[in-house]
Amino acid sequence: MELSILTLCYLVGSVTFIIGLKMLSNPSTARNGNLLAAAGMTIAIIGTIFLYEEDGKRLGNYPWIFGGILIGGVIGTLAAKKVKMTAMPEMVSMFNGMGGACAALISAVEFDHIYQTYKAVDTAWLADFVAAGHYLTIIAGAIIGSVSFAGSMIAWGKLSGKIKDMSFRGQHIVNMIMLLLVLAAAVFTYQYNVGFSHILFYATVALSLVYGVLFVMPIGGADMPVVISLLNSFTGVAAACGGFLYNNKVMLTGGILVGAAGTLLTILMCKAMNRSLKNVLIGSFGGGGAAAGAKKDQGAYKEITLSDTAVVMSYANKVMIVPGYGLAVAQAQHACHELEKLLESKGVTVKYAIHPVAGRMPGHMNVLLAEADVSYDKLQEMEQANDEFSTTDVVLVLGANDVVNPAAKTDPSSPIYGMPILDVELAKNVIVNKRSMKPGYAGIENDLFFQPKTSMLFGDAKKVLQDLIGEIKNL
Amino acid sequence: MESILSWIADNQQMIYIVILMIFVGIEVIGHVPSVLHTPLMSGANAIHGVVIIGAIIVMGKAEAHNYVALILGFLAVVLGTLNVVGGFVVTDRMLEMFKGKGKKNVKSQDPGTK
Numbered sequence: 001m002e003l004s005i006l007t008l009c010y011l012v013g014s015v016t017f018i019i020g021l022k023m024l025s026n027p028s029t030a031r032n033g034n035l036l037a038a039a040g041m042t043i044a045i046i047g048t049i050f051l052y053e054e055d056g057k058r059l060g061n062y063p064w065i066f067g068g069i070l071i072g073g074v075i076g077t078l079a080a081k082k083v084k085m086t087a088m089p090e091m092v093s094m095f096n097g098m099g100g101a102c103a104a105l106i107s108a109v110e111f112d113h114i115y116q117t118y119k120a121v122d123t124a125w126l127a128d129f130v131a132a133g134h135y136l137t138i139i140a141g142a143i144i145g146s147v148s149f150a151g152s153m154i155a156w157g158k159l160s161g162k163i164k165d166m167s168f169r170g171q172h173i174v175n176m177i178m179l180l181l182v183l184a185a186a187v188f189t190y191q192y193n194v195g196f197s198h199i200l201f202y203a204t205v206a207l208s209l210v211y212g213v214l215f216v217m218p219i220g221g222a223d224m225p226v227v228i229s230l231l232n233s234f235t236g237v238a239a240a241c242g243g244f245l246y247n248n249k250v251m252l253t254g255g256i257l258v259g260a261a262g263t264l265l266t267i268l269m270c271k272a273m274n275r276s277l278k279n280v281l282i283g284s285f286g287g288g289g290a291a292a293g294a295k296k297d298q299g300a301y302k303e304i305t306l307s308d309t310a311v312v313m314s315y316a317n318k319v320m321i322v323p324g325y326g327l328a329v330a331q332a333q334h335a336c337h338e339l340e341k342l343l344e345s346k347g348v349t350v351k352y353a354i355h356p357v358a359g360r361m362p363g364h365m366n367v368l369l370a371e372a373d374v375s376y377d378k379l380q381e382m383e384q385a386n387d388e389f390s391t392t393d394v395v396l397v398l399g400a401n402d403v404v405n406p407a408a409k410t411d412p413s414s415p416i417y418g419m420p421i422l423d424v425e426l427a428k429n430v431i432v433n434k435r436s437m438k439p440g441y442a443g444i445e446n447d448l449f450f451q452p453k454t455s456m457l458f459g460d461a462k463k464v465l466q467d468l469i470g471e472i473k474n475l
Numbered sequence: 476m477e478s479i480l481s482w483i484a485d486n487q488q489m490i491y492i493v494i495l496m497i498f499v500g501i502e503v504i505g506h507v508p509s510v511l512h513t514p515l516m517s518g519a520n521a522i523h524g525v526v527i528i529g530a531i532i533v534m535g536k537a538e539a540h541n542y543v544a545l546i547l548g549f550l551a552v553v554l555g556t557l558n559v560v561g562g563f564v565v566t567d568r569m570l571e572m573f574k575g576k577g578k579k580n581v582k583s584q585d586p587g588t589k
């Protein structure tokens with residue numbers, strides 16, 4: 001009876017995951033979809049705690065379980081509530097890493113269980129006692145979980161600026177060798193003396209962690225969203241391994257669902273940048289140091305004062321705002337909306353040109369501007385925006401860099417070559433707000449800043465916008 | 476080889492689920508607009524937190540004197556909960572900002588001027 005109820009809980013959980021994910025892919029139902037999936041998850045967790053039985057035995061150690069859930073729950077809620085909108089991408093990466101680590105730990109405990117049972121028979125192989133399928137799910141959970149954990153931590157570090165991109169010549173070969181070492185260690189754990197198997201198992205985990213670090217290390221910071229999405233689907237697969245291990249259908253459905261959806265999402269994100277996944281992972285970012293060093297002198301840029309900007313903008317017919325990460329960092333979305341309203345009241349048409357990967361994650365800008373109540377009708381996706389630039393008087397670039405870099409179209413040696421960009425240079429005037437002349441996230445110079453049409457307006461996006469609003473009001 | 480085959484036979488139900496879920500996963504998010512990529516990724520991130528169930532089982536089965544299992548299991552529960560709770564809360568915060576504007580269909584924005 002109780003086991004049937006548990007089965008029902010798991011069934012409900014699985015169905016809510018599928019429906020929740022479906023609802024998450026539509027703007028009008030997304031929030032409820034998330035809550036639905038959360039409700040299903042809660043049912044599955046509570047069912048497991050109180051109803052799960054194995055060989056007629058209930059689960060014990062309730063203080064440990066509840067203690068763990070309490071600690072995790074409190075830290076998780078606080079972290080998720082406190083985090084700034086700008087830091088959400090790295091938060092997702094962090095949580096993803098936690099899931100990966102969880103899957104790896106489960107495998108470690110299960111392996112320890114096997115090892116303790118058979119370690120007395122020193123000279124036999126693990127393969128003599130444990131079915132290959134069973135071992136495979138344990139080791140796959142350990143490897144994938146560890147790679148996902150280490151990779152996510154590196155991605156988190158890169159997004160929060162704690163870790164710099166790093167690559168060296170022949171890194172792809174080193175990575176391949178690492179992967180082979182991981183697999184070799186996994187095979188030896190199974191087909192070698194049981195007495196050594198635990199050492200070999202932990203070696204497999206350690207090598208997987210190193211591989212995870214090396215895997216993400218050379219990938220450019222600007223490509224982190226794609227990597228996080230990929231690691232997300234890895235963790236899904238690791239969770240599904242747990243499903244096999246315990247013959248648990250809800251873990252299996254949830255894990256594989258995320259594994260499949262995450263993989264598709266990764267590909268969709270790559271498509272938004274017009275690049276292949278292979279290009280992102282093996283990437284042209286690696287070994288680009290020499291090309292960057294031989295950069296030609298780009299000449300001078302010109303600056304524009306606030307009052308000139310105010311005049312140019314308020315007498316324009318159409319203004320396009322191109323937001324980027326700088327806007328997010330400065331939390332300038334509200335000031336930006338205010339400027340938009342002010343200009344509209346003066347009869348200027350104001351629109352936003354949103355590059356699909358502006359900011360640190362796809363959709364990052366939409367979320368930020370939605371927070372400031374900017375109407376959806378004003379947000380132009382890249383194709384629409386590019387059709388409109390030629391009729392635009394002023395383009396105001398707010399802390400965006402790589403997404404407006406013409407090198408993506410003109411310079412085949414550029415790391416971002418091939419990425420579709422916003423053709424802001426088609427407009428009559430381009431005003432670029434940046435904090436300094438420092439290159440953007442991809443670490444490359446931007447020819448746009450040196451073009452005759454372009455004027456630079458240095459300063460923090462929020463402060464500049466507020467001052468600009470003041471200037472326009474005083475006109 | 477034989478053991479792999481028998482394992483497949485033993486777990487055929489599970490393997491069917493895997494195959495079907497792959498198609499469901501791809502089908503379900505096939506038409507997501509790019510605005511929702513980030514929240515969707517975050518939501519999916521929370522869903523793979525089901526791994527917590529494995530952690531709870533490991534923890535609950537651990538014998539009282541088996542410290543390796545107790546400590547690793549406890550860590551797994553903490554991390555798994557972090558993934559689930561944090562994941563859902565962050566996703567909700569992201570989606571909160573779409574609140575009240577849901578009626579409008581993001582995909583078919585009208586590019587016309589005012």
